[in-house]
Amino acid sequence: MPSKSAVLRPRSSSDPFTAALLPPPNETPEQRERRLQEEYEAIQRSNDIDEQLKRDGMALRKHKECVKVLLLGQSESGKSTTLKQFQLLHTPAAFHAERIAxxxxxxxxxxxxxxxxxxxxxxxxxxxxxxxxxxxxxxxxxxxxxxxxxxxxxxxxxxxxxxxxxxxxxxxxxxxxxxxxxxxxxxxxxxxxxxxxxxxxxPPYATPTPDPNSYGNGYGSSHHTLPRARSVGASTxxxxxxxxxxxxxxxxxxxxxxxxxxxxxxxxxxxxxxxxxxxxxxxxxxxxxxxxxxxxxxxxxxxxxxxxxxxxxxxxxxxxxxxxxxxxxxxxxxxxxxxxxxxARLKTLGVIEHTFTLKGHNGIEWKIYDVGGARNQRQTWAPYFDDVNAIIFLAPISAFDQVLAEDARVNRLEDSLLLWRSLAANKLLANVNIILFLNKCDLLRAKLNAGVLLRDHMISYGDRPNDYDSVSKYFRNKFGALHQSHRPNKERELYIHLTSVTDTRNTSKIIADVRDIILKANLKGSRLI
Ligand SMILES: Nc1nc2c(ncn2[C@@H]2O[C@H](COP(=O)(O)OP(=O)(O)OP(=O)(O)O)[C@@H](O)[C@H]2O)c(=O)[nH]1
Ligand SMILES: [Mg+2]
Structure with missing residues (x-):
């Protein structure tokens, strides 16, 4: 039976390029074996490269056409409210149609x-x-x-x-x-x-009235000693x-x-x-x-x-x-x-995806994921980490004297700080853009004006002035420093905004900024600019 090369030789001899690839004449069986093996490996490599190119192309298209943003933070931090602001800004007709519901x-x-x-x-x-x-x-x-x-x-x-x-x-x-x-x-x-x-x-009147002189929340912190305040958001x-x-x-x-x-x-x-x-x-x-x-x-x-x-x-x-x-x-x-x-307050369970397309940005699709922030909901977050372009983390800084609705031993601000630290340190998020909303600034201002002292709830605040500017600056530095010292990627920048996400005028400006930051970083990441 004629060999494969012998069959090919007469057909290809007129094509100089193919002729150059033909096996040498007088090839020994060992040489032939080695050549076929090398050809096989070359085909494998070529297939691998094709596959990689296909994947890169898909990733590139995905970067170009879809920006994924995850809203994170403890329960009642304002994630769903931020999502509503995105809807109000980008799909106002749909937002208004739902008002009656x-x-x-x-x-x-x-x-x-x-x-x-x-x-x-x-x-x-x-x-x-x-x-x-x-x-x-x-x-x-x-x-x-x-x-x-x-x-x-x-x-x-x-x-x-x-x-x-x-x-x-x-x-x-x-x-x-x-x-x-x-x-x-x-x-x-x-x-x-x-x-x-x-x-x-x-149950009738459930939580004992806190003793303002009793300190310690059993939460193992070096810088906080907290009175057992009745949870403002909690009910019986x-x-x-x-x-x-x-x-x-x-x-x-x-x-x-x-x-x-x-x-x-x-x-x-x-x-x-x-x-x-x-x-x-x-x-x-x-x-x-x-x-x-x-x-x-x-x-x-x-x-x-x-x-x-x-x-x-x-x-x-x-x-x-x-x-x-x-x-x-x-x-x-x-x-x-x-x-x-x-x-309106409606607690989120699970993950809610909202998709919209930005006008004037080449039809880029945005997917915003709003998750439940209560402690028993946080296990739903991680599966989204390896495929997200940006995270907006919300920390309600007015909550420094409140406790979690789901666990009255835990101070809300301390929970936010711990959550923030673990997120900042997460290696899966090393290249994800992170934007921090220090939220509920309107309530913070009102609380400080009413004479509630931060130092009574956060010893590390010491004798600093109890006004809004000093307190918000302190929180900005505290959250910023945690990010700085725990981020796995020293190049990663942090964008911090002081927000009251129920306020549409200010929030729409902030959302426009955030949108530009995310788009620029996303395009840079996919080497489109
Ligand atoms: N005054 C004021 N209220 C706010 C602000 N942000 C959110 N809220 C209110 O706080 C409540 C809780 O906000 P949500 O957006 O539902 O909180 P969430 O983070 O989605 O909470 P979960 O779904 O439980 O994880 C809502 O009634 C909001 O209207 C703010 O900046 N200022
Ligand atoms: Mg929610």
Missing amino acids: WRSVIYLNLLRSIRRILEALLPPTTDDNPDESMSSATSSSNSQFHYANRPGTPNAFSDAAQRHFERYAARLAPLVALETRLMRQLACPDDEEATHLDPALL SKELALRPTSKWKQTFAIGGRIAVSGTKSEHTGEIRGWWEDPDDPVHVLHACADGEYGMVALWRDSEVRSALARRRVRMEESSGFYLDEIERITAKRYIPTDGDVLR
């Missing part, structure tokens, strides 16, 4: 605030006064709240005050039932983690949390039953007519808003305010704060404004 979340936020106030007005329980037996408590007619006073117990209100508070609880009782109903409607029926609220399980029951798969926006975009058959507004495209549905939550809210012992009276009542101050409940700082606007929010034809939607 946020109505229910805003109602729930308001209902939660009212319940938290009512809980704070309860007398201390036997948990607070272990020397008292349960049997000594007599319960009021209200099934959810037990207003029996125990004179002489530390922190107890006077009998007259307690009776006064009890009247609020009686008038506002329908709101507790409404909260449960709305929670059930919003959560996925098959979602075990989605929040549900069982009024029967509502879970808050509403939804998975990305939840269909809550669709459910509530159409309002109530009447709204389904209602007409769309010419201006906003929103369905109108929900106020004609007797089952719509607005009716209970509206009925409980005004008049004696209504919601407005509760929030304006100086006796209630001083009771809250005694119990160290600062509602103004809590997420989803609408108590100053009860009349507007509970109006029958209320439609949330952009500002209302930005302030």
Whole structure:
């Protein structure tokens, strides 16, 4: 049988290039074996190079066409609010179309605030006064709240005050039932983690009032000693949390039953007519808003305010704060404004991806990932680390005197610092652009103006002035220094912004800056400039 080369030789001899590649004449079997092996290896190498080129090409296209940004930070740091600002800036029509769906979340936020106030007005329980037996408590007619006073117990209100508070609880009782109903409607029926609220399980006044002189949070820190403050964001029951798969926006975009058959507004495209549905939550809210012992009276009542101050409940700082606007929010034809939607609090579970295309940037697609920041959610972050172009990390610096909702032993600022340090040191992120938002600066300013001293919560602050400029500069340096000393790549720059992401005007400027930083770095990384 003729050899392969012998068969090829006559066909190729007229082509000088092919002729040059032909095996030498008189090739021995060993030489032939070696040559074939070398040819085989060359083909393998060539295939490998082709594969690599294909991968590089894909990576290049990916860099060019898709920028991936991960929003990180502890729970309530402002990640979802930042995502809303991106949406408002880049897909305003979609943002506005969803405004009506946020109505229910805003109602729930308001209902939660009212319940938290009512809980704070309860007398201390036997948990607070272990020397008292349960049997000594007599319960009021209200099934959810037990207003029996125990004179002489530390922190107890006077009998007259307690009776006064009890009247609020009686008038506002329908709101507790409404909260449960709305929670059930919003959560996925098959979602075990989605929040549900069982009024029967509502413990009365849960957290002991902190002793301002007691220090130490059991969190093992050298530079912090922290009083056991009541968590401002925490409540005695879970808050509403939804998975990305939840269909809550669709459910509530159409309002109530009447709204389904209602007409769309010419201006906003929103369905109108929900106020004609007797089952719509607005009716209970509206009925409980005004008049004696209504919601407005509760929030304006100086006796209630001083009771809250005694119990160290600062509602103004809590997420989803609408108590100053009860009349507007509970109006029958209320439609949330952009500002209302930005302030609405809905805890994130899992990871939410939002995609949009930037105009005037060659159609580059952006994918922004918003993750849950609570401790039990943080394991979802790492899988995104090896494929991300930039991270926006949010640290709410107003939270220096607060504790985590999920663990009342942990100071929020300290949690942010530890999280930041481990992120800054992460080798997988060595070449990822990192942008730090020192957030909730508006609340920080208000807190410092109200006389809360940083040094009482952070010993390392020492005798520095307690004004906004000094404190924010201190935080900027502290976070900056942690990045500087732990970053795995000494070339990596850090961009720090002082933010209040509920403020659209300032945040849109910051977002434009961030967008340019990320785009430039991304293009440089893919050698397109
Ligand atoms: N006043 C003020 N409120 C803010 C600011 N940033 C966020 N908030 C509010 O704080 C609450 C929590 O913000 P989110 O954006 O839901 O927090 P998150 O980081 O997504 O929290 P998780 O989903 O639990 O991880 C919301 O009610 C926001 O409106 C801010 O800069 N100032
Ligand atoms: Mg969120």
